Amino acid sequence: MDLYRLGSVGWLESQLIYHTLPRLGLEGLILLSPGSPYVCLGFHQDAEQEVDLAYCSAQGIPVFRREVGGGAVYLDGGQLFYQLVLSREHPLAQGSKEDLYRRLLAPVVAVYRDLGVAADYKPVNDIVVGGRKISGNGAGEIADSLVLVGNLIVDFDYDTMVRVLRVPDEKFRDKVYKSLCDNLTTLRRELAAVPAVAQLEDLLVQRFAEVLGPLEPRPLPPEVYREVERLAPELMAEAWLRRRGRRSSERRLKIASGREIIRHAHKAPGGLIRATVEVADGRFASVDLSGDLFFYPPAQLAVLAERLVGTPVEAAEATIRAFYAEAGIDSPGVTPADLARALSSGS
Amino acid sequence: MKIGPYDFPDDLYYDREHNWARVEGQTVTQGVTDFGQALAGEIIYAEAPRVGREVKQGEPFTSMESGKWVGRIKAIVGGRIIAANEELEFDATVINRDPYGAGWLAKIALADPKDLQTLLRASDPAFAELIAAERKKYNK
Numbered sequence: 001m002d003l004y005r006l007g008s009v010g011w012l013e014s015q016l017i018y019h020t021l022p023r024l025g026l027e028g029l030i031l032l033s034p035g036s037p038y039v040c041l042g043f044h045q046d047a048e049q050e051v052d053l054a055y056c057s058a059q060g061i062p063v064f065r066r067e068v069g070g071g072a073v074y075l076d077g078g079q080l081f082y083q084l085v086l087s088r089e090h091p092l093a094q095g096s097k098e099d100l101y102r103r104l105l106a107p108v109v110a111v112y113r114d115l116g117v118a119a120d121y122k123p124v125n126d127i128v129v130g131g132r133k134i135s136g137n138g139a140g141e142i143a144d145s146l147v148l149v150g151n152l153i154v155d156f157d158y159d160t161m162v163r164v165l166r167v168p169d170e171k172f173r174d175k176v177y178k179s180l181c182d183n184l185t186t187l188r189r190e191l192a193a194v195p196a197v198a199q200l201e202d203l204l205v206q207r208f209a210e211v212l213g214p215l216e217p218r219p220l221p222p223e224v225y226r227e228v229e230r231l232a233p234e235l236m237a238e239a240w241l242r243r244r245g246r247r248s249s250e251r252r253l254k255i256a257s258g259r260e261i262i263r264h265a266h267k268a269p270g271g272l273i274r275a276t277v278e279v280a281d282g283r284f285a286s287v288d289l290s291g292d293l294f295f296y297p298p299a300q301l302a303v304l305a306e307r308l309v310g311t312p313v314e315a316a317e318a319t320i321r322a323f324y325a326e327a328g329i330d331s332p333g334v335t336p337a338d339l340a341r342a343l344s345s346g347s
Numbered sequence: 348m349k350i351g352p353y354d355f356p357d358d359l360y361y362d363r364e365h366n367w368a369r370v371e372g373q374t375v376t377q378g379v380t381d382f383g384q385a386l387a388g389e390i391i392y393a394e395a396p397r398v399g400r401e402v403k404q405g406e407p408f409t410s411m412e413s414g415k416w417v418g419r420i421k422a423i424v425g426g427r428i429i430a431a432n433e434e435l436e437f438d439a440t441v442i443n444r445d446p447y448g449a450g451w452l453a454k455i456a457l458a459d460p461k462d463l464q465t466l467l468r469a470s471d472p473a474f475a476e477l478i479a480a481e482r483k484k485y486n487k
Contacts, residue, residue, distance in 0.1 A: 139416045
């Protein structure tokens with residue numbers, strides 16, 4: 001298989017090259033890093049809902065919609081990208097999604113372990129260290145190819161990541177920031193000294209070759225550069241970026257596989273209930289409840305929120321009912337079912 | 348009819364990409380089969396195709412996402428999109444729960460009835476062979 005080891009490239013090329021190989025019927029493994037930062041939006045996301053486009057524009061941060069799934073992410077030279085393009089007929093492209101991710105991410109897990117980082121594959125498509133995500137991955141069908149893209153996270157700009165996201169309020173942003181810091185890690189955090197990029201690339205080549213077979217380094221063919229030039233206006237067009245994507249009445253932000261932060265509001269007869277929850281593997285990891293409801297004794301609302309932490313999402317209503325009985329809660333026009341709906345209807 | 352644990356209604360047509368077609372006069376409703384939704388896993392988004400768009404049989408015309416994986420869906424027949432299931436944009440998991448009912452994807456005004464001749468019926472031996480091979484391939 002062809003190996004394209006491209007080093008630091010323009011941010012746009014860091015996305016366009018893997019979009020062009022399928023269109024040209026080419027296969028290959030691409031290794032590169034972007035020379036400047038940008039926001040990369042998932043194929044089905046809604047740009048206006050997910051990203052603070054005005055902020056990005058004011059800061060000169062480009063925003064690009066890719067043809068691969070997953071969420072919005074702030075990318076820069078702190079990550080080493082691997083991008084694998086396989087024909088849909090390739091033997092390694094067969095099987096279930098989980099088979100594919102497990103098989104094709106095994107080299108990346110191995111590289112982390114080579115570096116002394118105790119990484120594991122976490123279905124469906126995460127690589128984790130002690131439960132913290134250390135690699136972002138997504139896949140998609142482009143033309144007649146399967147494309148897998150991901151990164152070794154050497155370093156990560158947590159501050160800018162949360163700043164470029166569209167959030168309902170700063171409290172939500174703070175929650176996202178804290179969750180990212182707690183649940184997303186980097187080689188810089190895990191190792192006393194981070195190896196040079198060349199060494200990381202050598203390890204990726206070695207480990208991917210064990211799965212893909214011999215990797216033949218070569219320069220990008222001229223037709224790839226021509227296709228990049230042809231494709232750029234189409235994938236840079238405002239209409240492409242702003243195409244309609246997944247919209248929701250709630251704000252839902254995925255931190256890692258199985259972990260999301262959700263803001264939802266439910267209007268009960270007795271008032272509006274706002275809930276901001278972090279859900280991890282089907283259980284509440286944190287809960288904030290507020291709104292213009294009458295809840296007596298008022299201090300018990302925060303106690304209830306704390307009581308819900310660790311509870312399975314589907315057990316929210318039962319937990320709230322038990323709390324109401326225990327604490328003697330009075331909330332005219334707001335029932336335990338209303339609170340449960342605010343907490344879990346979007347979970 | 349059932350093949351293994353998967354339902355394949357007898358009154359529908361099927362292609363090799365795990366799509367189904369319900370033919371009512373010149374209108375074909377397309378969706379994803381029970382087996383197709385099982386392969387996909389929890390579907391988090393299904394794009395509603397643009398009404399009025401012309402589609403060709405076997406060519407991608409919309410997409411779905413599950414597990415950060417974007418899958419393209421091919422038109423089961425050629426024609427013009429006359430309706431799209433916009434409800435899927437709010438809750439795509441209905442495809443998982445009710446693939447042959449509320450989980451329909453699009454309605455196509457059939458351009459050439461000959462397209463139906465390339466499709467399979469649940470009772471066709473070739474269809475049973477296809478599903479058996481796919482179940483083995485995907486360990487489903």
